[in-house]
Amino acid sequence: MEIKYYIGLAVALFCIGIIGVLTRRNAIIIFMCIEVMLNAVNLLLVAFSKMHAAAPVGKSMPSVVSDAQIFVFFIMVVAAAEVAVGLAIIVMMYRNVHSVDVNFLNRLKN
Amino acid sequence: MGLTQILFWLLTAMAIGSALMVITRKNPVHSVLYLIVVFFAISGHYILMNAQFLAVVNIIVYAGAIMVLFLFVVMLMNLNANAEPQKNKLLQFAGIISGGGLFLVLVAALVKAKEVNGAMEMQSGNYGLVKNLGNVLNNDYEMPFEISSVLFLSAMIGAVVISKKEKEQ
Numbered sequence: 001m002e003i004k005y006y007i008g009l010a011v012a013l014f015c016i017g018i019i020g021v022l023t024r025r026n027a028i029i030i031f032m033c034i035e036v037m038l039n040a041v042n043l044l045l046v047a048f049s050k051m052h053a054a055a056p057v058g059k060s061m062p063s064v065v066s067d068a069q070i071f072v073f074f075i076m077v078v079a080a081a082e083v084a085v086g087l088a089i090i091v092m093m094y095r096n097v098h099s100v101d102v103n104f105l106n107r108l109k110n
Numbered sequence: 111m112g113l114t115q116i117l118f119w120l121l122t123a124m125a126i127g128s129a130l131m132v133i134t135r136k137n138p139v140h141s142v143l144y145l146i147v148v149f150f151a152i153s154g155h156y157i158l159m160n161a162q163f164l165a166v167v168n169i170i171v172y173a174g175a176i177m178v179l180f181l182f183v184v185m186l187m188n189l190n191a192n193a194e195p196q197k198n199k200l201l202q203f204a205g206i207i208s209g210g211g212l213f214l215v216l217v218a219a220l221v222k223a224k225e226v227n228g229a230m231e232m233q234s235g236n237y238g239l240v241k242n243l244g245n246v247l248n249n250d251y252e253m254p255f256e257i258s259s260v261l262f263l264s265a266m267i268g269a270v271v272i273s274k275k276e277k278e279q
Contacts, residue, residue: 001114001115001118001229001230001232002227002228002229002230003226003227003228003229003230004226004227005118005122006155006230007226008217008220009122009125009126009155011213011216011220012126012213013125013126013129013148015210015212015213015216016126016129016130016132016133016209017129018208018209018212019133019205019206019209019210020132020133022204022205022206022208022209023133023201023202023205023206024133026138026189028138028180028184028189029132029133029138029141031180032132032141032142032145032180033132033133035145035172035176036129036132036145036148039148039149039152039168039172042152042164042168043152043155043156046155046156046159046161046164046238047159047230049161049237050159050160050161050230050231050232050235051228051229051230053230053231053235053237054228054229054230054231055228055229063246063250065235065237065238066237066242066243066246067246067250069161069163069164069237069238069243070243070246070247070250070251072164073163073164073167073243074251074254074258076164076167076168076171076172077258077261077262078258078261079171079176080171080175080176080262081261081262081264081265082265083176083179083180084179084265084266084268084269085265085268085269085272087179087180087183087269088268088269088270088272088273089272090183091183091186091187091273092272092273094187095275100187100189
């Protein structure tokens, strides 16, 4: 398998996430689209690590593959914490305006 | 076409199709369920690349914990009614145009790029196994691992503080 197919897949998932963020108004669905984008980037990191495993770049760096996958692991850790705080913010917003429509969040405008 | 290629295209179709369903369904519960399918497809890709630790962590953390949180919040707010109001068609069109434009630009750059034919190590290599990653995590990355526990603690306290009911004036 060549790396270009995985780049194409990650680009497609990322753009689907961006279209979702731009077109939907439900805050929870916007948040889920952000998760899709995060996963696309994770997938691309793992794919590049496996490419470097097949053909080591330049100097011999044997630990670069493991480092990439540990990096993805830490991204997942941060994403889990981010989801907890983000959903708490959405719950608070629902309690204040009784809706999760992001168009109600324009009170800072004036 | 080998088994790896067949599995790759199957999982790719599953991931992209479910991601499209996530952004097109009106009912948020259906979106959450399709998002779980996306995460399982991505875990399948990790297994295909022999990154077994990440595949298992992806299922446990995303499909297991994060999606349960999403589903819980959606059901808590009783959003499974068709609650989203009709939105400005022009803005929707503009969003699709800009996202599709970004996709076209990135794909065009990918087609023109020179070094994208690097072969990948698909079903072999012991880098992604639990034993190897556990060694690396506990030898080289012990400090970040400990700091991430502090991050979790602060995120937990933050979530509780934010969602606590405010005092009535």
